[in-house]
Amino acid sequence: MSSYGSSVRVAEASRVAIFGGTHGNEMSGVTLVNLWVKNSAEIQRKRVETKPFITNPKAVEKCSRYVDTDLNRAFTPENLRYTRHTAGNVSAPAGDELPYEVQRAQEINRIFGPKGSPEAYDVVFDLHNTTSNMGCTLILESSKDHFNLQMMNYIKKAIAPASCLVLLNEHPLLKYSTSRSVAKHPVGLEVGPQPQGVLRSNIFEAMRVILKHALDFIELFNEGMEFPTCTVEVFRVLDRIDYPRDANGNIIAMVHPNLQDCDWEPLNPGDPMFQSFDGKTIRYQGLGTVFPTFINEAAYYEKQQAFVTTRREALVASAIRKV
Amino acid sequence: MSSYGSSVRVAEASRVAIFGGTHGNEMSGVTLVNLWVKNSAEIQRKRVETKPFITNPKAVEKCSRYVDTDLNRAFTPENLRYTRHTAGNVSAPAGDELPYEVQRAQEINRIFGPKGSPEAYDVVFDLHNTTSNMGCTLILESSKDHFNLQMMNYIKKAIAPASCLVLLNEHPLLKYSTSRSVAKHPVGLEVGPQPQGVLRSNIFEAMRVILKHALDFIELFNEGMEFPTCTVEVFRVLDRIDYPRDANGNIIAMVHPNLQDCDWEPLNPGDPMFQSFDGKTIRYQGLGTVFPTFINEAAYYEKQQAFVTTRREALVASAIRKV
Numbered sequence A, B: 001m002s003s004y005g006s007s008v009r010v011a012e013a014s015r016v017a018i019f020g021g022t023h024g025n026e027m028s029g030v031t032l033v034n035l036w037v038k039n040s041a042e043i044q045r046k047r048v049e050t051k052p053f054i055t056n057p058k059a060v061e062k063c064s065r066y067v068d069t070d071l072n073r074a075f076t077p078e079n080l081r082y083t084r085h086t087a088g089n090v091s092a093p094a095g096d097e098l099p100y101e102v103q104r105a106q107e108i109n110r111i112f113g114p115k116g117s118p119e120a121y122d123v124v125f126d127l128h129n130t131t132s133n134m135g136c137t138l139i140l141e142s143s144k145d146h147f148n149l150q151m152m153n154y155i156k157k158a159i160a161p162a163s164c165l166v167l168l169n170e171h172p173l174l175k176y177s178t179s180r181s182v183a184k185h186p187v188g189l190e191v192g193p194q195p196q197g198v199l200r201s202n203i204f205e206a207m208r209v210i211l212k213h214a215l216d217f218i219e220l221f222n223e224g225m226e227f228p229t230c231t232v233e234v235f236r237v238l239d240r241i242d243y244p245r246d247a248n249g250n251i252i253a254m255v256h257p258n259l260q261d262c263d264w265e266p267l268n269p270g271d272p273m274f275q276s277f278d279g280k281t282i283r284y285q286g287l288g289t290v291f292p293t294f295i296n297e298a299a300y301y302e303k304q305q306a307f308v309t310t311r312r313e314a315l316v317a318s319a320i321r322k323v
């Protein structure tokens, strides 16, 4: 039995980038990319050039998430449009009037994009850490990207019995304009729990192993291996849940101890969700079971988000083979 | 048997303050103090006025450790001296030329000090969080403060079988000029692990319980109870250990997985201490067993400190009774 005849043909992935420091205080990616900038032997594979790149050096220098605005939300058409205007000598705001991260987004788009164009890099891995107990999480932006789905399947099998989960964010309102979105196949890698500004050896090694397998997949694909159709379990972003607040917008409750650190575990209607400062339990009122993740992520307080809810789905990945 | 005759006489503790937000991204203290500023019933006791106070409101607003410089190192004689000059109309740098935290230190010293004077507050509790796995830690600055040692003994017994440890920093070089040092009896409270910018319910509740017992102790003392002599186990700060670095000052190794999260556990000569990025183990080379703490604290990367070593000691607290 072979799915040879029906394989989706995908272009060889000859240009790959690994982004670190999109958030300057997420130390695993910053450290790995800085190491690989010095010596990239570990990330090189046959038939592909892999470029390690620090996306937000000023934020890394300050060990803060960002300087002016979140780089990982900055790759919007509005922000990137100026690049083309400038290139064509059409009047546009001067580069140094723009927020630092918007300038960086334009620069990154010039080097690794342009986003959505045939000239864009094939794959970008963007390395993140979270304070949530999410373990190894790969983040996809499309359920139609069979190359990426096959990569997820490969990585999951390669690291078993350790596990890594796939978060799919195709939500029309909650999807955002990531740094990695400049590539044809954008892959986010989110590993935690790790506090901001801290480097933990277990998280560092977990991230390193995931990338090794991801690059191995790309090498096999480029060498002509066919990957037969498969199903991949993903968690699809459904909604964001904010902290309970008073009339002035002040938070009045914490993530409930029964929910804290329970990323990816089922949350059922009636389950404790928050605990108010005076000890009251606030329960989940949804209609059905969801799977929360990004629970109590430090960076999401400012985004009014205590956690996101997801639904578990099995996606079918078509067989793929290179063109 | 009574130690009545030999009791050290200590003045009643009628003015107590609870500081939160000395580091603006340590959320348990920020949140508790903000709650108590709105409603202080929980922290009031007979015969004592307890004042909750946000020490670094600008850092709290930014959710960063500090704005210009670390407030918890700013209560030096040099910084506080200007206060007196200004009061006496002697020329001194204008207030708004000084770093924000130096201005705050002077203001806090005016309200709760002056440091070292008879007018100073009796007790200041300063609330901190750490990314280290330190559990509940009380920090003392003097082995001669029998009031504080008796308080430690009281709290340890009150929260048993839960535990809280006492860190004593009398080191001539490593002791620093804390916010709480304006008081006659300064007490630091450090609870972790909690990432910066995150509020965890378990850490929040642990801090709240410690303060309840501390205030109960003060009430009993003020009511005339005699506290007989006792011994208190403390961990005395010995040394700071930096991360291994290359010639350019860049960190080349992480806390070893065998040491990570093992605050307060014995570290023996030859035990793994760091793991380099290329997988080499770096071992502890000291002459005897030490007890590391503040292991991999986020805020101490900039202070060139991977952890501090301590020695376990039993201190004798004299019997005390109020004057």
Ligand SMILES: [Zn+2]
Pocket (backbone or CB within 6 Å): A022, A023, A026, A127, A128, A129
């Ligand atoms: Zn991130």
Ligand SMILES: [Zn+2]
Pocket (backbone or CB within 6 Å): B022, B023, B026, B127, B128, B129
């Ligand atoms: Zn602190």
